[in-house]
Amino acid sequence: MSQSPIAWREVRARLFRDLDTAGIEDAAREVRWLACHVLETDASGLLLRENLTAQELARLEQAVERRCAREPAAFITGDAGFWTLSLAVSRETLIPRADSEALIEALLQMRPDRASVRSVLDLGTGTGCLLLAALSEYQEAIGIGVDLSPDAAVLAMRNARANGLDKRCACFAGSWDTALDARFDVVLSNPPYIPRADLAGLMPEVRQYEPGRALDGGVDGLDAYRVIVSRLPDLLVPGGCAILEMGIGQIDQVSALARGQGLAERGRWQDLGGIARALVLEAPDA
Template sequence: MTAISAETSRIAARALAADDLAARGIEGAALEARILVEEALGVTATDLALRGAEPVGREGAERLGAYLARRAAGEPVARIIGAWEFWGLPFGLSSDTLVPRPDTETLVEAALGLGLGPDAPHRLADLGTGSGCILVALLTEWPQAVGLGIDRSPGACVTARANAARNGVADRAAFAVGDWASALSGPFDVVVANPPYIASEVIAGLSGEVRDHDPRLALDGGGDGLDAYRTILAQVPRLLAPGGHLLVEIGYDQEAALRQLAAVHGLAARVRRDLAGHPRVVAMTAEPGS
């Protein structure tokens, strides 16, 4: 790794960092370098552009060097800086939460595409809320809605609560430790979930950035990856308001299984694909007369 000294300019440090990451085969090296430099120096993109000739200083050089060493060891940028963006909003992370991923924005899009009035007082539930990113994103889009986030991890609930405050929706969001929807009474207009859906035996073969840094509790879906869905579909239908909706994120190869589970529980299912064309979200509603 190229040494970055106290005298190195901000702009040169960014270039050196990008070169180092690129040499390690890291995709998006330029973007990751900019993020790490900004975080290490405590500056914004504007500062970097307008005052790029200023030296990074001793503390900045040491901090950036430590960040680059962690990235070289396989730690994701989001874990290094402890935050990530989702739906254009900032979210803090912890060891108890997944890093929000762009594919999960498909779940938010699917909920907004249900045709519900944007200013109606919807009641939402987010099962396995993690960082709270799905619930918070929906609350920012539905200003009269209220929501409850449930997670088995107390640490995740603490992180989600802080993210709700960070994004100005804390007065409409509550978070509680629980086992999916087992303790809920409803009714809810929309229930969303991004549950663990990776088969247990597959986890060892995941990339190190996921396997070694994401909480296993949020990844492991059991022997066939469907354990959480079975539980959710057994619990949620009774909680839905008339015309209510259940939306879940799925793995690319789970569409058929989720359609079958939905039918067993009297729910009609529609699938929404992500930008790569993969099945990503199953939206379910109660069949008439069920």
């Protein structure tokens, strides 16, 4: 006996209510996003949908159930967009965020000549988002990504291969204060910067699913910056630049730490919300 068709319009309304009740912001967008993933279509294809099969409905309901439990949508779909790239994600890494694109925007402003950057280092590379975005813009550059997690380093190289950048980069596991003995034109980093006391108040998607080691910045949120800026004079070529991501209200303190190491502040870039997110530092000329 054939199954009765399952009307997509009715399913969409019910799943919207489920997500909205669970406290998911912009539940309509989330339903569309998850449906496109499960049904392997795009927004245009979704508009043409009238019915679902029982199997499609079951998969979609499972995805929505996970989202209602506040699992990030990127972990459900397995990927996230960053800059011009599509990147695989896992629970070993932070999910790339649009706010971090401020670092790439700052880099392009500071180094407009695409031939001027030949080497890039990404400290705490995670998915490889910063490193790979930089390499996609600077076609003559090679890069290295370092992450404390071996699984993160493997994921970053997987993303490099998927985006055709693996011939120009290497990612490995190690501690960023001891792993390297080389100098680079550019150093990028999005280190842990959440003050420890604030971790419990993070939204459930972050607190329950993303790795705590990539979030915990110590008592004042500045532990990682103290290590990084102390290493930058040995990691940058003369006149090289470092661009660091930071949390709300931290930029003056990090700039002061950098000046104490002989680094000059060269600029501050805001994220999409108008928050000072990227600090540009420069090593002295030889």
